[in-house]
Amino acid sequence: MFETVLIANRGEIALRIARTCREMGIRVVAVYSTEDEDSAVVRFADEAVRIGPADAKQSYLLIPAVIEAAKKTGAQAIHPGYGFLSEDPDFAEICAQDDVKFIGPSGSTMQELADKSRTRALMRDAGVPVLPGSTEPLDDWKDAKELADEIGYPVLLKAVAGGGGRGIGLARDAAELRGVYRETRSQAQALFGDGRVYLERFVERVRHIEVQVLCDAYGNGVHLGERDCSLQRRRQKLVEESPAPGLPPGVATKMGELAVQGALAVGYEGAGTFEFVVDEHGAFHLIEVNCRLQVEHPVTEMVTGFDLVAEQLKVAAGEPLSIRQQDVEFRGTAIEGRINAENPALGFVPTPGVLETFEPAGGPFVRVDSHGFPGMTISPAYDSLLAKLIVWAPDRERAIARFRRAIGEFHIAGHGVSSTASFLSDIVDRPVFRNAEHHTNSVEQLQQRPDGTH
Amino acid sequence: MTDTTYTKEEKTEVSQDELLRSVCARVAQLAESSKLGPRVIRMSVSGISVEVEWPESGNPVIPSAMPGELEPAPADNPNVNHVCAPTVGRFYHCPSPGARPFVTVGDRVEEGQQVGILEAMKLMMPIHAETTGIVEEILAADAASVEFGEALLAVSPSGGGE
DSSP: SSSSEEEOOOHHHHHHHHHHHHHHOOOEEEEEEGGGOOOHHHHHHSSEEEEOOOSGGGGGTTTTHHHHHHHHOOEEEEEEOOOOTTTOOOHHHHHHHHOOOSSSOHHHHHHHHHHHHHHHHHHHHOOBBBBBBOOOOOOOOOHHHHHHHHOOSSEEEEEEEETTEEEEEEOHHHHHHHHHHHHHHHHHHHHHSSSOOOEEOOSSOOOOOOOOEOOTTTTOEOOOOEEEEEEEEEEEEEEEEESSSTTTTTTTHHHHHHHHHHHHTTOOOOOEEEEOOOOOOEEEEEEEOOHHHHHHHHHHHHHHHOOOOHHHHHHHHHHHOOOOGGGGGSSSSSEEEESEEEEETTTEEEOEOOOEEEEESSSSTEEEEEEOOOTTTOOOOSSSSEEEEEEEEHHHHHHHHHHHHTTTTTTEEEETTSSSSHHHHHHHTHHHHTTOOOOOHHHHHHHHHHTTTO | OOOOOOOOOOOOOOOHHHHHHHHHHHHHHHHHHHHOSEEEEEEEEETTTEEOOOOOOEEEEEEEOOOGOOOOSSSTTOOEEEOOOSEEEEEEEESTTTOOOOOOOEEEOOOOEEEEEEEEEEEEEEOOOSEEEEEEEEOOOOTEOOOTOOOOEEEETTTTTO
């Protein structure tokens, strides 16, 4: 096992990774920008290196600074967390060249899966169902139209380099296609520096369900069940749970098996997530593969009892997978809510400021992953995630009750600071969520019809 | 991220070594043509394909130290200016091992004069004095590993210091 691991991230995830390292007897190195001098992970770490100014492009995203920090501290491995450098194939490759272990899949695997149209081709060939559409970028709108006419409308145009719900355009009919094609291309260019787009069939009323896989360097792989992340606002996840409620029997298991099959087919190493859309009848199709630890990984940990970061570290250190599929048992229901420093009343605008009061929830079967503390400055330079509340209960009904009880215990206040806590409490109480009839557009619909009917 | 991408395809009869050298030279020229350091350079030799990415929106890849943003460096004397590390790396006093150091305590330096080298990932970055004055103290040892914003040298503009 590694003696020293550097965490190339900030916020709650940096602290969460550091905690597992400490439990495993691994020395923790944090890196930080001038904006995060006083952060929770800097306080927690055994050593901390200041790598740059507030602007992430010159600190958390600056590869030479991170690599130099690893050399300076003798770190043998780098955990990238999520976001920042976590899915940058170049970074993974540079780590390999500098003899620092990148905790995640190889640069070449990441390169292939970062191209979403290439992912579709690879997964289709591996026997994983993908939505009808293109497996190569469409360089002309006429190609897009020809294909759309063939597979039928509505269709989505998506950035090849995209992910995380950004760079996506919806064309409901042939007349809309040209405009949407052009718009998505320029958006993709602006967001990802890569204007290439591909096309896939748009399915209405879908649930977003993803499978957690774990593979070692020796061709072994298991899945750790699924997470339902259908409660979203503008394609940003709000609430996630495991298991996915109300799926027809056998569907989740089948998705898990196919995800492992897909992962092994591309030589995947480490923890990864296979994202699917599932329609009302339980038909599922892969949309993308995420080569990193997900924000919502704790729900999987709570229902399986496995520490995903510990498993990532073991795989990265070259150990064979110690979990066999038959060892994976699922108990009860876990629900996670993302508490963001945002104002729901003002269109979820981020609310940076000083956190004067921060009292997280506690009590039985409650987990809070957060870097917050009273006096902390919520920086406008980074994302607004302040805390994740995760609860466990033997069944879904009790999990919802526990979630609402716990989220009500949060006290978050500060000049100009708002949070999404009460919004989340309200949303999980809606009949559409309680009855597990929600889909990816439910939140928008609820906001239009506050009585919760649909 | 890619503001400019140059791809060059050439057919020549020279050896791979020569090819590589000339490609390297071209890349260096390319890199120098902009004030900004490139973010990524990808090269493949046979069939020569060079891809250079510059950071978006014209931000220099290697940040210049921003003293306003940093905790004040050991500043007993408000008249002393500090030359700070622009990134994480190793600070060298001399242009090459065994050579005379760029500056020593008591030297007069001009604004923009090179006072050291910072190495990050084998990239040698010259460190310049930001003000004209006298070198009061060299705070980072030769070949020391330094953090972003760490004070390397103290320069007193008055020339008096005390």
